[in-house]
Amino acid sequence: MIPALGLLVGLTIGLLLDPAVPVWMQPYLPIAVIAALDAVFGAVRAVLDGIFNDKVFVVSFLSNVIVAAFIVFLGDQLGVGSQLSTGVVVVLGVRIFSNVASIRRHLFKA
Amino acid sequence: MARRKKGNPPAAGTAAAATTVPAVEEVATPTTEAGELQALRDPESAGQSEVADVLDPDPSTPEPSASEPTSTEPTSTEPTSTEPTSTEPTSTEPTSTEPTSTEPTSETDSEDDAAGGTAAGDAPVEDHHAPETEDGGGAPEPDADPDAPGSVSVPQDEPVEPTTASAGPQRVPPGHVEGRAAWRRLLLMSKPRTTKANVLGAILAIALGVAIATQVQLTNNRGLAELSQSDLIRLLDDISSRSSRLDQQIHELETTRDRLLSGTGNAGEALEQAQRRADTLGILAGTIGAQGPGITVSITDPDRGVSGPVILDLIQELRDAGAESIEVGGVRVVASSYVGDSGGDLSVDGQPLRRPILVKAIGDPNTLASAMTIPGGIVETIRLKGANASVSEVKSVTITSIHTPVEPVHAEPVQ
Numbered sequence: 356m357i358p359a360l361g362l363l364v365g366l367t368i369g370l371l372l373d374p375a376v377p378v379w380m381q382p383y384l385p386i387a388v389i390a391a392l393d394a395v396f397g398a399v400r401a402v403l404d405g406i407f408n409d410k411v412f413v414v415s416f417l418s419n420v421i422v423a424a425f426i427v428f429l430g431d432q433l434g435v436g437s438q439l440s441t442g443v444v445v446v447l448g449v450r451i452f453s454n455v456a457s458i459r460r461h462l463f464k465a
Numbered sequence: 466m467a468r469r470k471k472g473n474p475p476a477a478g479t480a481a482a483a484t485t486v487p488a489v490e491e492v493a494t495p496t497t498e499a500g501e502l503q504a505l506r507d508p509e510s511a512g513q514s515e516v517a518d519v520l521d522p523d524p525s526t527p528e529p530s531a532s533e534p535t536s537t538e539p540t541s542t543e544p545t546s547t548e549p550t551s552t553e554p555t556s557t558e559p560t561s562t563e564p565t566s567t568e569p570t571s572e573t574d575s576e577d578d579a580a581g582g583t584a585a586g587d588a589p590v591e592d593h594h595a596p597e598t599e600d601g602g603g604a605p606e607p608d609a610d611p612d613a614p615g616s617v618s619v620p621q622d623e624p625v626e627p628t629t630a631s632a633g634p635q636r637v638p639p640g641h642v643e644g645r646a647a648w649r650r651l652l653l654m655s656k657p658r659t660t661k662a663n664v665l666g667a668i669l670a671i672a673l674g675v676a677i678a679t680q681v682q683l684t685n686n687r688g689l690a691e692l693s694q695s696d697l698i699r700l701l702d703d704i705s706s707r708s709s710r711l712d713q714q715i716h717e718l719e720t721t722r723d724r725l726l727s728g729t730g731n732a733g734e735a736l737e738q739a740q741r742r743a744d745t746l747g748i749l750a751g752t753i754g755a756q757g758p759g760i761t762v763s764i765t766d767p768d769r770g771v772s773g774p775v776i777l778d779l780i781q782e783l784r785d786a787g788a789e790s791i792e793v794g795g796v797r798v799v800a801s802s803y804v805g806d807s808g809g810d811l812s813v814d815g816q817p818l819r820r821p822i823l824v825k826a827i828g829d830p831n832t833l834a835s836a837m838t839i840p841g842g843i844v845e846t847i848r849l850k851g852a853n854a855s856v857s858e859v860k861s862v863t864i865t866s867i868h869t870p871v872e873p874v875h876a877e878p879v880q
Contacts, residue, residue, distance in 0.1 A: 357663060357666070357667045357670075358666050358667055358669075358670040359670070360667070360670075361666075361667040361668070361669075361670030361671040361674065362670045362671070362673060362674045363674065364671055364674060365670060365671035365672060365673060365674020365675040365676075365677075365678070366674040366675075366677060366678045367674075367678075368671070368674070368675050368678070369674060369675040369676070369677065369678025369679045369682070370678045370682070373679070373682050374675070374679055376679055376680075376683055381683070384676055384679065384680050384683070385680050385684075387676065388673065388676045388677050388680055391669070391672075391673045391676070392673070395670075395673065399651070402650060402651060402654045403647050403650060403651070405650070407654065409663055409665075409666060412666055413665045413666055413669065416666075416669050417669075437693070460643070461643055461644075461647040462644075462647050462648060462651070463644075464643055464644045
């Protein structure tokens, strides 16, 4: 409940304040968002699997975001930023899908 | 806090399972026949049956509640409720597991007042579990399995390949729930708690929300600065080609405008020049009247002593002095003019010249006058002939007589 509320509050804040994203951060934000979403879905699934752990969630959330941003950064440095971003998005997308599929099986038994 | 403890009991259950695995494996082996994943689950089911075994003493309801906080009970019971689903169909000791499954649910009933719900939920769980695992044999199951071994220590959302490799047999997490129980657990999990990690999670959620909203807005009002390089190049290409096209158009239009302007200008200029030229030629040819400063010479010749050559000299002198238009006795003097003299009867261009002779000339008055009155000049010559000539400078001489040009018969313009 608290995370869901937090998400709503965050969305509202973001929409109302419309904070300016620093230029250096702009390539990493979308990837970080997707990585964080992956962590969130993973957490929901872990709850349903009965193996949820707060600490693990926080750590995995942060590490997901950081690793995703780092991969994009590395790609930028190597000159394959856009390709690597695409790759990260694809991987995270696949993970999100599999997590959601698992959650769906838990919740709807289908 | 409660969550922590929830995570722990399964761990304890698995730990306990490890000790008694062999005994349960016998029980589980029949399950392998059910499906390959069931085989993978053997240890897990073993662990769960272990839990069941551990809980077997539980049938006395107070016991578990005494040993563990009440809030943890539902989750601990749920695994047991799911456990029989895997073991039940094939397990050799269904009777032993059955009661355990029912009894924990009765516990949950008492605590969660979802008595009918859980009881009803249990049966479907069993039904649906088998198909689920069968179709779950694809992608998601392997993901779920790696999480199981490290249930507590391994991040829940990261499939840990090495552990799966080392673990060999994979298991379904002990806290695995389905259907209504899953919803109940979600609800339970979403109850606000004040753990440090929970607060951190909330903060992370807020950060995620802000990031999503920001990114969405950033994408929506994407300005030129956020466009990718290829987009910018495309834009630049488009704009430059369009600008060159417009430049060309401007050039064409300017050329047209210049042509039109110069055309009208030329025409006007030409007309003006032609007019001027026509005027000049008209004055020279004597086809139009002329006026301007000049002199008038009046010759009184009572003795008729002035002869033709004198008049010719006079005309020649005037021309020499720069006269632009000359009239003698009312006759315009032009290039083809001639002076006739037959026994004292003078004529110009065939027109008889009557005395006194009046000569008008347009030009610089001073020059003309001095040319006339110069010593040994025309005036003196006339006086020698016994006549009298008077020269007067006039500001404005008007010559209205015109010469009618004759179409040349022989002469033609040289092409």
